[in-house]
Amino acid sequence: MMGMVVGREVRWRKRAAHVLIWLTLALILYPFANMVWQALTAYTRADQAATWWPRFTADHLILVLGLGDTTDASTWRLAARVDFWLWMWNSVKVAAITTALATSLALSTAYAFARLRFGGRASLDNLLYMSHFFPGMLLAVAYWSIFNRIGNTFPLIGTDTHGGLVLALAGQATLGMVWAFKGYFEQLPLEIEEAARIDGATDWQTFRMIALPLARPMIVVMVLLTATQTMYEPVLSRALLNASDNATLPLGLTRFTVEAGSAGGGTSVALHEFAAAALLASLPGVLVFLFAQRWMDHSLSGAVKG
């Protein structure tokens, strides 16, 4: 139907569209390409002649991974130790416990919101919607002082502990998961559950034997997404954690400053080492994202059968 209108004007419009898209894509993608580039190239030393080709090196990755001290005395020295594996371990630990806690609290609640009848359901539903607007940062002061007050009795969840951070993150994670699972349960085919109920299954049996197995792909996706979100949580971890041994990835990545005086003016950040660390640190998140992306598309087709 559009065939007759295709002419010069349309061709020019298309070209303009492509150019605009290429420009914005370049804008969006350049910083990340730059990160990979910086991570894999060497510093240009003052005593070396400038070359037009880059010197590729794995030295920065080796340093960050703790496989050897590749610091070159002629470049600058880092002010703080690079404890990549410690940050990664701390992040994974906090993310795993938070996610496990949130998932176990969220599933049955989400099912009730999607399928069961109870008084006050509409208003609780509204509250659930509104609770997403309250960011964790606004609660940071309360979290800190609650942990400060009960930390003497329960040292595991005092200030500057991973236990406290887990509890602070678990609330947001649970609410997010309730919302996501609720949506998923709502669009599962109702007939299977109704058939089970007609057979005399209780709410719990229907949930446990029918809804949960059907939701398994969604649970996998949500667990992974929540875990990566908590792994890189930037605000509460910065407010609640202090000791360098407790640092998670976001806190660790801010420690690539250069020892005073060794950089000779200019930047205070060790660019190449930081880029290497950022590249390695974002790998788990990127992998989960790509994996979850594939599941999001296929999760439904497997569950629903006419």
Added chain:
Amino acid sequence: MPHKLIAAQRVRPALPIIPASLHTALALWGPRVLGAAVSLIGLLVTMQLYLAGQWLFALVALLVVCAGLFVYMQARSSAWRFLFPGLLASVLFVLLPIAYTVSLSGSNYSSQNLLTFGRATDYLLSTRYMPEGAQRYNFTLITDGKAYRAVLESEAGEAFMSERFTLGGLRKPVPMKAISGPIADHAVDTARLIQHLNTLRALVLQLPDGSTAQMSSLQRFDASRPLYRQNADGSLSNQQDGSVIRPNHQSGYYETSAGERVPPGFTASAGLRQYTTLLTDQGLREPFLKVFAWTLAYSLLTVALSFGAGLLLASLLSWQELEFRETYKLLYYLPSAVPGMIAILIVKMMFFTNTGEVNTVLDAVFGIRPEWFATPALARTMVVAVSVWLYFPYMMMLCLGLIRAIPADLYEASALAGAGPLANFIHITLPLIARPVLPVLIASFASTFNNASLIMYLTEGGPSYLDTREPIGMTDLIASATYNIAFFSGSNFGLAAAISVLLFAIVAVLAFASLRLSRSRGFMD
């Protein structure tokens, strides 16, 4: 009907190898044992909290246990058993902290007034002083098997040795006896002494004459005495100079009769003082209003610009005849894979004055190298630019979804009528997208309005205002300013809590507006 039953059976997991009787027993008793264990732990927590003097938290824990027992044993509707875990999480981790923030905003809680009244009093009662002519002793710690003994030698040459004690349970004063002659040489070296320093500081040695001695330096013990004695009316008498200090619940300090404060301070009620300070104090109101205005401008700009850019690109990518659309979408989507805070740190590097790519380009084209982090207007521009950079792929995805939901025949009819792309955009896309997108835009506004991470990782608030009492910078948004006030030098938690409460109110209004708009059904539903 039968095929549905088969469907139900197919998803039923295979029963475990446990025999049937054991299985039913487990099904019957498992939940009960679990419930009993959980309630028992809950009661233990309650008791621990109560014993620690945290009766408020103890009450909360007790209420949680009772509510749990009621829901799982008594309540008729099984729906509440499903709801309980999630509701518990939102009450404990969200509602309780909100309520606690409100109560903190009515107090003077800060790094100077951190302790509860009871703990501040205990601290004062545990301070000691040296009476005139009090004995000083050289201290040696010697090992005796697995236990230890302390040896004190006075300047006059008297020597005392304590009974055996272990470093684990030093609660009571350890009695000492006078000794003469040389001491068997098992002295603990200095390194080990330093290792046990904190334990040894708690060690009280009781000399034969009834006086006690405590550690004053690594190798010295003194016959010091408690500085304060508590009187019946709650005041403390200074044993050294005879003065009396009284708790002032207005200022949160013990004060002398002359009104001098004796640290440490304690947390006391401040009424509405935090709010009135915020709105009337010259050194605070000005910067607070500036931060508020900048936060408003930042959020509006970010949402408007990223939505505008997102909508434009989404319209382009919805153009059926454009080549490579799917590839483009994938490429736009790709950066979302990188965690947000890492993206912020990466893009931060690009704005560095000497090494950043932004200035390399500007230098090549215009011959300028602006200082992005030091110049206020530039720093703010950078913040908005980075924010739009972060948000607009998300906005684009959102708009793509909404445009896809617009019935295609509308465009076909309009094309037949000879309308161009611009007319389509204004008369079809925009009006149809407006309704479903509005609640999402309000949510985005609320999240940018409360954004803290961007500032914390990009500029850390700088460049800073020079004339403020609190550590606030020119690019600080309200949330990051609150973070600075709470977790930097002064740690003014009460003030930070008061600002948080104001933000709660704003967020609640936004959330309610978004809720109303999303519940009024558009064509999307």
